[in-house]
Amino acid sequence: VDACLQIGPHAVRIEARDGAAREIGHRLLQYLAAARSGEGTDVGRVELTTVGELPEAPAGVPVAARYEDFDLTLWQDGDDFFFRSSLVAVTVAPRRGEARVALLAEASASGDTFAVLMLALCALLRPHGLLPLHAAGLVHASEGVLVSAASGSGKSTLTLALVREGWGFLSDDALLLEDTASGVEALPFRRTFGLLPETMAWLPVPAEGWPRHPADGRKVAVPMADLLPAQAAERCRPSVLLFPRIVEASESRLLPLRPAEALTALMRQSGLITLDPGWAREHMAVLGRLVGQARSYRLLAGRDVLEAPSAVSRLLASTVPPLASAA
Amino acid sequence: MSPLQYLSNPDVVSTELGEEAVLLHLQSQRYYTVNETGLAIWSLLAEPRSLDEIVDALAQDFEVTREDARTAARAFLDELLADGLVREAQS
Numbered sequence: 468v469d470a471c472l473q474i475g476p477h478a479v480r481i482e483a484r485d486g487a488a489r490e491i492g493h494r495l496l497q498y499l500a501a502a503r504s505g506e507g508t509d510v511g512r513v514e515l516t517t518v519g520e521l522p523e524a525p526a527g528v529p530v531a532a533r534y535e536d537f538d539l540t541l542w543q544d545g546d547d548f549f550f551r552s553s554l555v556a557v558t559v560a561p562r563r564g565e566a567r568v569a570l571l572a573e574a575s576a577s578g579d580t581f582a583v584l585m586l587a588l589c590a591l592l593r594p595h596g597l598l599p600l601h602a603a604g605l606v607h608a609s610e611g612v613l614v615s616a617a618s619g620s621g622k623s624t625l626t627l628a629l630v631r632e633g634w635g636f637l638s639d640d641a642l643l644l645e646d647t648a649s650g651v652e653a654l655p656f657r658r659t660f661g662l663l664p665e666t667m668a669w670l671p672v673p674a675e676g677w678p679r680h681p682a683d684g685r686k687v688a689v690p691m692a693d694l695l696p697a698q699a700a701e702r703c704r705p706s707v708l709l710f711p712r713i714v715e716a717s718e719s720r721l722l723p724l725r726p727a728e729a730l731t732a733l734m735r736q737s738g739l740i741t742l743d744p745g746w747a748r749e750h751m752a753v754l755g756r757l758v759g760q761a762r763s764y765r766l767l768a769g770r771d772v773l774e775a776p777s778a779v780s781r782l783l784a785s786t787v788p789p790l791a792s793a794a
Numbered sequence: 795m796s797p798l799q800y801l802s803n804p805d806v807v808s809t810e811l812g813e814e815a816v817l818l819h820l821q822s823q824r825y826y827t828v829n830e831t832g833l834a835i836w837s838l839l840a841e842p843r844s845l846d847e848i849v850d851a852l853a854q855d856f857e858v859t860r861e862d863a864r865t866a867a868r869a870f871l872d873e874l875l876a877d878g879l880v881r882e883a884q885s
Contacts, residue, residue: 726811727827755809
């Protein structure tokens with residue numbers, strides 16, 4: 468075992484079969500910045516191997532989905548999946564807790580490789596009740612605030628503005644949801660923040676020397692939980708859902724969203740939701756419960772996110788219900 | 795010949811949220827929001843239903859005439875059929 472990736476109460480073993488695969492495994496762990504103690508319950512293993520030629524999809528198995536954003540095709544054979552991009556092929560047996568990853572040598576230079584590896588981890592974690600959500604997770608007054616939107620909607624900038632104002636945080640981009648007896652909770656999945664050089668000046672840390680963000684060459688990957696450990700949170704119970712959109716305005720505004728609007732917005736940011744009918748039902752039900760426990764708003768994000776973060780912090784703090792935890 | 799019946803597509807997953815619902819078509823990966831009347835019709839289509847049965851249910855549960863219920867149900871079923879959310883079935 469080369470490393471153990473701990474996500475909430477779960478641990479995934481990462482095993483590399485050669486030096487190049489070990490380097491990719493190391494970068495994956497650095498990218499996720501997850502705990503590596505291995506103290507969680509073992510839910511599976513990811514085996515990484517560098518190959519000269521990617522394996523073909525299993526014969527006779529139909530294509531289940533194509534994800535053009537990642538140049539990814541997916542085949543489903545009962546409970547098992549086979550993903551393949553031009554650089555990576557992954558066989559996942561979620562019920563057995565096994566993911567075998569074959570990589571071409573040039574895969575390490577592609578951000579899509581990490582997106583595919585994240586999908587493999589999602590497939591391993593899913594039978595254990597952890598569902599992925601493309602969202603930032605913040606904490607204010609002990610209440611969780613999720614910010615969900617497609618890339619380029621100002622999620623990372625807003626998250627950093629609120630962290631700068633003292634809000635707690637889980638992630639600026641990738642969360643896992645867990646349905647618990649006390650409601651749906653969020654855990655950090657990827658803990659590095661992807662920051663643009665101009666926003667680095669907001670932090671009391673050196674502006675240079677950070678690794679490049681694998682999925683976005685303009686950004687650097689900053690291990691925020693190491694830099695601001697007092698604000699890093701391990702999980703939260705979301706009571707506010709924000710869906711930001713950048714607008715040409717000086718001041719940000721909030722518009723309440725109907726539950727059905729919030730649910731469709733969350734579904735658009737939930738990877739793998741359409742993959743399997745059984746999973747989709749469970750996934751939609753959990754997202755529905757999340758919407759049911761939270762207030763939802765469209766955030767029309769103005770220039771004050773950059774120019775007056777304290778005003779945005781006050782605006783968004785007003786959405787957090789006082790005493791929600793005691794209810 | 796018995797009347798045409800309508801049945802929801804098993805590849806469509808739905809979640810109710812108060813008086814609305816969200817439908818997800820797993821094949822096309824498209825999402826739909828339906829209102830209170832749409833939700834009432836969608837809930838009936840878990841089993842094969844004729845247009846008359848749907849009209850009866852709407853006229854009973856909502857304050858509408860049978861004529862208005864038929865117009866609304868016909869239009870909604872046409873949209874559902876066009877996007878493959880329901881199927882026609884001969885009883």
